[in-house]
Amino acid sequence: MRFILLFTVWLQSVLGFSQEKFNWTAAKKYQQELNKEYADSKTSPLEAKDLATFKTLDFYPISKKYFVIAKLVRTPKEKAFKMATSTDRQPLFKKYGEVHFEIDGKKCKLNVYQDVEFSKNPKYKNDLFLPFFDETSGKESYIGGKYIDLKIPKGNTIAIDFNTSYNPYCAYSYRYSCPKVPLENDLKVAIYAGVKKFHD
Numbered sequence: 597m598r599f600i601l602l603f604t605v606w607l608q609s610v611l612g613f614s615q616e617k618f619n620w621t622a623a624k625k626y627q628q629e630l631n632k633e634y635a636d637s638k639t640s641p642l643e644a645k646d647l648a649t650f651k652t653l654d655f656y657p658i659s660k661k662y663f664v665i666a667k668l669v670r671t672p673k674e675k676a677f678k679m680a681t682s683t684d685r686q687p688l689f690k691k692y693g694e695v696h697f698e699i700d701g702k703k704c705k706l707n708v709y710q711d712v713e714f715s716k717n718p719k720y721k722n723d724l725f726l727p728f729f730d731e732t733s734g735k736e737s738y739i740g741g742k743y744i745d746l747k748i749p750k751g752n753t754i755a756i757d758f759n760t761s762y763n764p765y766c767a768y769s770y771r772y773s774c775p776k777v778p779l780e781n782d783l784k785v786a787i788y789a790g791v792k793k794f795h796d
Contacts, residue, residue: 616755618663623759627655630762630791641765641772646794654792656736662758662789666697668708668749676712682740682766683773688712692724695754702785707778708746708754722748726756727777731786738767738793741777761790768794 631652633639640647670693678686689709696705706728714720724746733741742761746754764774 616665616753618660618757620658620660623658623757626760627653627658641768643769646768653794656759656788656790656792658759659789662699662787664697664699664756664758665753666695666756668752668754669694669696670752679709679778680776681773682764682770682776685773687775689725689775690715692748695726695756697756699783699785699787704783704785706781706783724748725775726781727775728761728781728783728787729777730783732788736788736792737790738763740764740766740774741781742790744790758787758789761787763791763794 634642634653635647635650637647640650642650671691674691676688676690679689680686689711692708692710694705694707696703698704706726708724708726710724711720714723726744726746727741728744729741730737733739740763742763744756744758744761746756749755765772766774
């Protein structure tokens with residue numbers, strides 16, 4: 597599920613969340629389509645002054661290094677909680693599980709979540725939300741962290757392509773209400789992948 601964004605169906609089909617192998621072409625197409633959406637005044641989160649001069653988002657180079665097959669540990673007894681956002685809005689989420697993987701020889705763990713309300717809709721019932729910070733946050737990347745959209749896998753592993761991580765809409769405009777990255781999702785490793793920060 598892409599929170600706030602209106603092109604959910606497109607994104608899921610382009611990224612191929614169920615893929616088990618790194619796909620450079622899919623990641624590149626993701627970048628191209630994301631630029632296309634941001635350049636369109638009907639779907640762009642950009643302020644008018646930024647949209648007027650927009651050419652492209654700033655992406656890290658696509659790298660196989662940041663595609664991982666993570667172990668998924670489901671946590672089915674979790675209770676729903678109100679996730680903090682950049683506004684007073686507090687949507688209900690549930691922790692669906694934990695993903696475990698390694699990058700640069702470091703063991704990493706992140707929580708993945710489900711939006712309670714969205715999960716009631718058959719179209720979104722298999723969607724997972726992965727927000728995270730890493731060592732680039734507030735430097736090359738947006739200070740508020742980044743998001744990745746995933747699909748619930750059938751087995752106990754899940755493909756995560758950090759090349760498809762994107763900024764919350766709040767990185768581009770204060771008009772939006774964006775979920776804040778939970779503090780437990782702070783990676784102690786630099787993820788040089790996905791979209792970089794928009795403004796210095």
